[in-house]
Amino acid sequence: MFVHRFLILTTIGLLFATVLNVQGKAIITVADSSSEHTDTDLENLPEIPVFGHTNPDTDAIGSAIAYTAYLREHKTNAKAYRLGTLNKETLYVLNYTGAEMPPLLPDNIANGSQVILVDHNESPQSMKNLKYMQVIRVVDHHKIGDLTTVFPVYLRFEPVGCAATVLAKTFFENNFKIKRTIAQLIISAIISDTLYFRTASTTADDHYVVEKLQGISEIKDLEAYSTEMFKAKSDLSGYTTRQILLLDYKSYVFNGQSWGIGVADTWYPDFLFNLKKLLAQSLAGLKM
Amino acid sequence: MFVHRFLILTTIGLLFATVLNVQGKAIITVADSSSEHTDTDLENLPEIPVFGHTNPDTDAIGSAIAYTAYLREHKTNAKAYRLGTLNKETLYVLNYTGAEMPPLLPDNIANGSQVILVDHNESPQSMKNLKYMQVIRVVDHHKIGDLTTVFPVYLRFEPVGCAATVLAKTFFENNFKIKRTIAQLIISAIISDTLYFRTASTTADDHYVVEKLQGISEIKDLEAYSTEMFKAKSDLSGYTTRQILLLDYKSYVFNGQSWGIGVADTWYPDFLFNLKKLLAQSLAGLKM
Structure with a gap:
């Protein structure tokens, strides 16, 4: 039994009307089956x-x-x-x-x-x-x-x-x-x-x-x-305010606007609240 | 024990320097644990x-x-x-x-x-x-x-x-x-x-x-x-050439160009080869 497979390609800019006999393309994958091997392999x-x-x-x-x-x-x-x-x-x-x-x-x-x-x-x-x-x-x-x-x-x-x-x-x-x-x-x-x-x-x-x-x-x-x-x-001692802002900082694009979201976890909230003004100043420096 | 979590937000267009105490946001998910329930539920x-x-x-x-x-x-x-x-x-x-x-x-x-x-x-x-x-x-x-x-x-x-x-x-x-x-x-x-x-x-x-x-x-x-x-x-009988082109047809965008890829599988390749000219004409009609 042999099944013929035909590929028909179209594009906006260009028109291909070729009927092709396709062999299929190789897919690069990572083997999921474990087996014996050494680090040298x-x-x-x-x-x-x-x-x-x-x-x-x-x-x-x-x-x-x-x-x-x-x-x-x-x-x-x-x-x-x-x-x-x-x-x-x-x-x-x-x-x-x-x-x-x-x-x-x-x-x-x-x-x-x-x-x-x-x-x-x-x-x-x-x-x-x-x-x-x-x-x-x-x-x-x-x-x-x-x-x-x-x-x-x-x-x-x-x-x-x-x-x-x-x-x-x-x-x-x-x-x-x-x-x-x-x-x-x-x-x-x-x-x-x-x-x-x-x-x-x-x-x-x-x-x-x-x-x-x-x-x-x-x-x-x-x-x-x-x-x-x-x-x-x-322990946020030894960090600059800029470093605190960047400790866990991720960039996103929402509706075409770039946003940065930073998180600082601490047991000592007063330490951060006391830095509020300095953190705000450092934030301005993070604008790209 | 209580851990305070702070969120610091920045954006290109707008600058928020608010230090927020965040409750966390709910994530909509589908339960993965099976249990007894009826279709009425x-x-x-x-x-x-x-x-x-x-x-x-x-x-x-x-x-x-x-x-x-x-x-x-x-x-x-x-x-x-x-x-x-x-x-x-x-x-x-x-x-x-x-x-x-x-x-x-x-x-x-x-x-x-x-x-x-x-x-x-x-x-x-x-x-x-x-x-x-x-x-x-x-x-x-x-x-x-x-x-x-x-x-x-x-x-x-x-x-x-x-x-x-x-x-x-x-x-x-x-x-x-x-x-x-x-x-x-x-x-x-x-x-x-x-x-x-x-x-x-x-x-x-x-x-x-x-x-x-x-x-x-x-x-x-x-x-x-x-x-x-x-x-x-x-069995491609009863299909128009346009229907054959669309039998298994998918649209993609490659490098800003729209492409369509259609596949027709058959045991009777001559049937398709004989339709080559008509298929090409129908392809032109598929350009968007």
Whole structure:
């Protein structure tokens, strides 16, 4: 049996009336079936950077490291990167877990390179030249912005509290063996993004993932651990007002206008209220 | 313990230097946890249309029906629709499976309504006014085009041969009990999109889903069934050349130019080759 497939193309500017016998086009994909391989095998494959948004938070960093670990088990030479300086909470988490700080993404990534995004998808929050890259995977929990691709793509977006929650669900589905460090990073990311299950964005899935991973993580007292994380983040001493504004700052385009949204979490609100005037002055300097 | 969260907003045109104490915003989502409920309970919820692309094929229709069945088990008043006339292959499949033909999507869907897309994501292939709707879920296997949302969204894109393959994977992950009709529709969609595993877009996942569902589907001879599907599709008699061009026709924007890509599958290539001149004339009439 043989089925003929015909492609008929039209365009506004130009008219093609050719009837073509098409062979089909290859799709670049990442194998989802795990198998035995060594790091040396992987190094022969092109490196694929994995990174979260600029002004990285604990989810952006933790998800990049966790997804990299998963992808390297699935025949992908993934490498975690960061797009900026880490805040004190994330530094505390890396120190606690013993995970290595991902290096800064170099600014000479060749056009057309494959890249993988976590915890963001909009170009104003990503690497420069994102539009010249081939985005092959995105795992996120935000609205979808200006992402487009030329090839079919792997996307996994869920409206949950944290990108690491979505990642953990895919790990469970694919029976990925989650190690202690990765479990700690996922739990830390969820605690950070949901302010330990306090935000309105918190879902049952965020609770479920933390409960399921707590044993592996060996974090006995989650409440105490989250307090240590927030204390680290609350230490805004040593930051300029401009640095405070940019701690967790994301850019968006709404109705053709560029907006920036910055968040500063602290246990010591008076510290920020006393800086109100200086913060306002620094804001003016952020206008692009 | 109480953590204060501060939001600092900037914009190009306008400068807000207000320091706000934010309560967080509600996220509209679809519950993913199944529980006992009746159709009467569902009817009290707003109806959410589920549909594939215009000029629907077997995947667009089968995935809309299958996803609707799943979502209705998960407290969502989903309803399957179609965006156009069915081709003869899809009519054959509906007749074989006994599934009801989804009605045409009405053209008076109120702006701001929630909608769910399968097997497409680009506005030129979707309902009119898609940009005024709230897209809450997309399950697809294509490149991502001009989709944007205001709220966090559920997206599941995988570079596999068929949207129904992605759906089936989510059904397996969530232990959804797949009935015979749904299994038949999923298998038919995969056979249709991959030309029974012949296209370059075919993946191991497409094979896996068909193997896993064949028992439930009670389709004993897949080869014979696919032959019947393709014979039905190959029957291009009774179509005008314009209808042939539009049988499986999708619109794209590449580099600011509008392109249309149409596919006609047939066992009888001479039938189409003999129509070459007439097809070319009809193509001219399709220029927008």
